Amino acid sequence: MTRNYAAAVNWQQELLSSIEVGIVVLDENFRVEVWNQFMENHSDIRPAQICGQSLFHHFDDIDESWLRAKAEPVFNLQTPVFLIWEQRPYLFRFGSNRPITSDSACMYQNVTMFPLTCDNGQTKQLCMLVYDVTDQALGKLRVERLNEELEYMSRVDGMTGLYNRRYWQERFDSIFKLYKRRDAEVAAVMLDIDHFKKINDTYGHQAGDKVIQTLAGLINQCIRETDLAGRYGGEEFALVLPDANAQQAHLVAERIRLAAEAATVLHDDQPIRFTVSLGLAPFDHEVTSAMAWLEQADMALYDAKASGRNLAIVYNEED
Numbered sequence: 415m416t417r418n419y420a421a422a423v424n425w426q427q428e429l430l431s432s433i434e435v436g437i438v439v440l441d442e443n444f445r446v447e448v449w450n451q452f453m454e455n456h457s458d459i460r461p462a463q464i465c466g467q468s469l470f471h472h473f474d475d476i477d478e479s480w481l482r483a484k485a486e487p488v489f490n491l492q493t494p495v496f497l498i499w500e501q502r503p504y505l506f507r508f509g510s511n512r513p514i515t516s517d518s519a520c521m522y523q524n525v526t527m528f529p530l531t532c533d534n535g536q537t538k539q540l541c542m543l544v545y546d547v548t549d550q551a552l553g554k555l556r557v558e559r560l561n562e563e564l565e566y567m568s569r570v571d572g573m574t575g576l577y578n579r580r581y582w583q584e585r586f587d588s589i590f591k592l593y594k595r596r597d598a599e600v601a602a603v604m605l606d607i608d609h610f611k612k613i614n615d616t617y618g619h620q621a622g623d624k625v626i627q628t629l630a631g632l633i634n635q636c637i638r639e640t641d642l643a644g645r646y647g648g649e650e651f652a653l654v655l656p657d658a659n660a661q662q663a664h665l666v667a668e669r670i671r672l673a674a675e676a677a678t679v680l681h682d683d684q685p686i687r688f689t690v691s692l693g694l695a696p697f698d699h700e701v702t703s704a705m706a707w708l709e710q711a712d713m714a715l716y717d718a719k720a721s722g723r724n725l726a727i728v729y730n731e732e733d
């Protein structure tokens with residue numbers, strides 16, 4: 415061995431040891447030929463323990479048939495293959511050395527596999543480069559989570575947890591368009607707390623807020639998951655009940671009305687009772703816009719108020 419050649423081999427060894435990337439060389443049977451310092455540090459497996467042995471023998475949580483299928487083009491077509499953390503968070507289950515306050519117990523990894531070609535042009539080995547992308551992945555996951563939270567907050571009324579008016583209206587408009595093309599039943603409901611001003615005036619605004627929150631909870635208990643409930647205004651709520659004809663929607667409305675009538679809200683040890691009025695409008699193909707449909711429910715609500723309150727009334731064109 416010449417002096418220059420020996421020095422080059424030494425540098426290569428140092429390079430393999432100091433680089434902050436995992437380097438693994440595998441033969442066609444997935445036996446390990448090279449296992450650098452990065453891999454040793456994170457796995458606690460020394461090269462002498464793993465070289466010459468099957469990778470799967472040491473990492474039985476790696477899905478063998480999946481990895482073999484992924485590596486096939488590297489051996490057969492001599493093309494590189496990339497495994498990214500978004501598809502699988504990691505190939506090797508290594509602990510993350512991030513602070514325990516971070517959300518990751520494991521190291522997120524991107525892995526590149528590329529062919530090592532012999533002089534005769536054949537590929538008998540592949541090289542894996544294992545990149546620690548934990549910071550990048552956690553950053554991206556955090557941004558995604560924040561965006562989801564923002565989207566949720568932009569749709570929901572902070573006081574009740576029901577949809578806010580803007581989002582409810584948006585969904586209502588698309589439901590209207592959908593049912594215009596369908597031959598199916600759906601009903602819109604508007605409901606409003608009776609004499610709410612009196613509740614505010616008697617018990618205070620905070621007590622009024624509690625009544626609104628209690629009613630929102632009752633509405634949620636009385637409707638299906640597929641129904642759409644929103645806070646339309648101060649003490650006014652709007653619902654859409656898919657697959658409900660006038661009679662079925664009236665049953666739901668009555669359930670809400672009776673639940674409100676039976677509820678007691680405690681504020682400063684004072685029991686507060688309240689009732690609600692509801693107006694229902696089953697979808698009618700003749701109706702020309704979502705707004706016109708909602709106005710029918712509003713007219714029925716007006717009717718319920720005018721007829722004495724604590725009532726659920728179905729819109730009737732003749733009235």
Ligand SMILES: Nc1nc2c(ncn2[C@@H]2O[C@H](COP(=O)(O)OP(=O)(O)OP(=O)(O)O)[C@@H](O)[C@H]2O)c(=O)[nH]1
Nearest residue numbers: 606607608609610611612614619620622623648649
């Ligand atoms: N506590 C509280 N009050 C609100 C809120 N939004 C609106 N209000 C009050 O709700 C009251 C609604 O009063 P009105 O529209 O006169 O209706 P009402 O007293 O319920 O009478 P009817 O609907 O005719 O039975 C007003 O006093 C508003 O100030 C809110 O978020 N919290």
